[in-house]
Amino acid sequence: MTPNGQQKRNDILKAALELFAEHGFHNAPMAQLAKRANVAVGSIYRYFKDKDELIHELYSEVDVTLQKALVRAAEPSISTQQQFVHLMTDLIHYLQDHPYEFKFLEQYYNSPFGVEIKRDKLLLSGSSGRQSAFGQFIAGTAKESIKPMSAQVLYALVIGPVTFLLRDAISGLVELDEPRIKELADGCWNAIKR
Amino acid sequence: MTPNGQQKRNDILKAALELFAEHGFHNAPMAQLAKRANVAVGSIYRYFKDKDELIHELYSEVDVTLQKALVRAAEPSISTQQQFVHLMTDLIHYLQDHPYEFKFLEQYYNSPFGVEIKRDKLLLSGSSGRQSAFGQFIAGTAKESIKPMSAQVLYALVIGPVTFLLRDAISGLVELDEPRIKELADGCWNAIKR
DNA sequence: TCCTCAAAAATGAACGTTCATTCAGGAGAT
DNA sequence: ATCTCCTGAATGAACGTTCATTTTTGAGGA
Numbered sequence: 001m002t003p004n005g006q007q008k009r010n011d012i013l014k015a016a017l018e019l020f021a022e023h024g025f026h027n028a029p030m031a032q033l034a035k036r037a038n039v040a041v042g043s044i045y046r047y048f049k050d051k052d053e054l055i056h057e058l059y060s061e062v063d064v065t066l067q068k069a070l071v072r073a074a075e076p077s078i079s080t081q082q083q084f085v086h087l088m089t090d091l092i093h094y095l096q097d098h099p100y101e102f103k104f105l106e107q108y109y110n111s112p113f114g115v116e117i118k119r120d121k122l123l124l125s126g127s128s129g130r131q132s133a134f135g136q137f138i139a140g141t142a143k144e145s146i147k148p149m150s151a152q153v154l155y156a157l158v159i160g161p162v163t164f165l166l167r168d169a170i171s172g173l174v175e176l177d178e179p180r181i182k183e184l185a186d187g188c189w190n191a192i193k194r
Numbered sequence: 195m196t197p198n199g200q201q202k203r204n205d206i207l208k209a210a211l212e213l214f215a216e217h218g219f220h221n222a223p224m225a226q227l228a229k230r231a232n233v234a235v236g237s238i239y240r241y242f243k244d245k246d247e248l249i250h251e252l253y254s255e256v257d258v259t260l261q262k263a264l265v266r267a268a269e270p271s272i273s274t275q276q277q278f279v280h281l282m283t284d285l286i287h288y289l290q291d292h293p294y295e296f297k298f299l300e301q302y303y304n305s306p307f308g309v310e311i312k313r314d315k316l317l318l319s320g321s322s323g324r325q326s327a328f329g330q331f332i333a334g335t336a337k338e339s340i341k342p343m344s345a346q347v348l349y350a351l352v353i354g355p356v357t358f359l360l361r362d363a364i365s366g367l368v369e370l371d372e373p374r375i376k377e378l379a380d381g382c383w384n385a386i387k388r
Numbered sequence: 389t390c391c392t393c394a395a396a397a398a399t400g401a402a403c404g405t406t407c408a409t410t411c412a413g414g415a416g417a418t
Numbered sequence: 419a420t421c422t423c424c425t426g427a428a429t430g431a432a433c434g435t436t437c438a439t440t441t442t443t444g445a446g447g448a
Contacts, residue, residue: 005423024305026220030408030425040425042410051408110304110361111218149377152368156359157381164354165346171309174346183343187351191385199397224434225400234399246435253438 009047011037015067021103024129025055025111052113059108059117062101069094070133080145081189092162092176099170106137106167147194157191203241204233207252215297219249219305232246246307253302253311257296263288264327274339275383282330282379286356286370293364341388351385 015037019028030051034041048054072090075083095102108114138146138154146154161184169176209231213222226246228235266284269277279387289296302308332340332348340348354370355378 008424034426041408042426043424045409075286095402110300134227147381149381150374152359152362153355153374153377153381156355156378157385157434160354160356160358161350161385162354163358165350167304168346180344180347183347184350187341187343187347187385190387191351191355191381193384202398223432225432228400235434237398239435240397278400 001029005047008037008039010042012039012044012047012054014060016054016058017062017100017104019101019125020055020058024107058104059113062104064129065100066094066105067097072133076141080142081193083137084142084180084189085185087134087186088162089156091134092166092181092184095162095166096169096176102166106163112185145194149192150174154192158188161188180185199241202231202233202237204249206233206238207255210248210252210300211256214249214301216295218301224373225327232373236336242301249307251301252298253307256298260288260295260299261326266327270335274336276386278336278383279376279379281328282382283351284376285328285379286360286375289360290302290363290370296360296364300361339388340386343349343386348386352382355382 015033016028019033019036022028030041030044034044037044044054048057052083067116070091072087078086109117127133138158165174165180167186168174176179206227209227210222212229213230216222222379224235224238228238240250240252264285266281272280303311319363332352359368359374359378360369362368368374
């Protein structure tokens with residue numbers, strides 16, 4: 001693909017992310033998508049077989065970017081609890097700063113598209129199977145500090161509150177400021193600590 | 195409305211609940227809905243102005259039924275923690291036994307339909323404004339035992355993990371058995387207890 | 389008990405709209 | 419001249435909604 005082609009492909013993906021996040025998959029017509037990307041409708045089909053493939057490709061891109069963003073150097077100098085709170089805070093900040101990505105992912109997972117993707121991979125390990133910073137922390141550093149429990153329940157206790165609150169924060173229903181982020185992270189830690 | 199009319203209206207709502215839960219609002223055509231309810235397409239429009247009104251009416255019914263189901267007599271003889279765990283367990287069992295209702299509600303809240311409905315009302319107070327058993331417990335009995343924090347964060351810490359895990363359980367990705375329910379309820383309690 | 393008939397309820401083919409997708413033709417590069 | 423990429427009107431399928439028609443209902447009269 002030519003460099004120009006790559007550019008156009010990215011334009012389409014960017015427009016798609018915005019429209020899908022704003023209006024949902026079903027209320028984002030290809031015509032409107034083309035308009036926002038400044039390409040003709042037909043051109044989209046040079047880069048993607050159909051709308052479904054576009055959605056799947058977009059998921060890949062967003063997922064990869066998210067995983068990359070969450071890689072942080074470990075800071076062994078502070079307590080395990082503090083490390084946990086740092087990771088949570090980073091995660092929340094990132095998703096708060098990328099509401100389109102968050103909305104798109106939520107929509108993707110809660111649709112027939114996401115059925116084959118295990119949800120527990122959401123933030124704990126990338127689609128490649130490689131574990132994210134979060135997954136490494138939970139399985140490694142923090143292992144001894146965490147109460148023994150089913151991995152699924154552990155994930156739910158950590159990720160559940162984050163996604164729940166972010167939904168409202170991003171819709172503008174709640175203001176998710178620093179004190180509240182701290183409250184949330186502390187609560188999650190108390191839920192899982194030994 | 196004749197008793198027969200009421201019956202038909204209920205048939206339509208029941209069929210709608212099933213189809214919406216199975217295929218989503220956008221993949222549940224009125225024609226298919228009519229077929230499953232054993233009525234003609236046109237008949238649906240005798241009972242509901244349009245598809246949107248049908249969805250809103252269905253929400254009302256499901257919400258009322260859920261609120262009714264969650265009313266439990268208080269048991270002051272056991273500890274506050276035990277009361278909390280009981281309430282959580284009841285809630286999870288109810289939603290586990292009513293997966294269509296759960297899926298429908300999730301979809302409703304995460305759609306333009308549910309924008310005007312405050313999400314924190316989900317399980318804490320009914321749409322009528324009357325507080326549910328859960329809301330009463332949190333605001334009343336348990337008040338002194340709970341760490342002071344933003345109501346939104348409190349809700350997120352309690353409801354977030356439940357909905358997160360139930361999604362996977364109802365999709366068949368996880369088996370949510372008694373030990374895990376206990377783990378989850380305990381974790382939530384630890385997250386919010388003083 | 390049976391018949392009549394107007395109102396109510398039910399029906400589903402037809403309509404208009406929206407949308408994803410296609411493709412014949414054009415523009416620009418080599 | 420040829421090839422690659424782009425364009426957007428045209429296509430056909432799917433959908434929500436309507437409405438002319440048929441069927442059911444039940445009150446009143448014989």
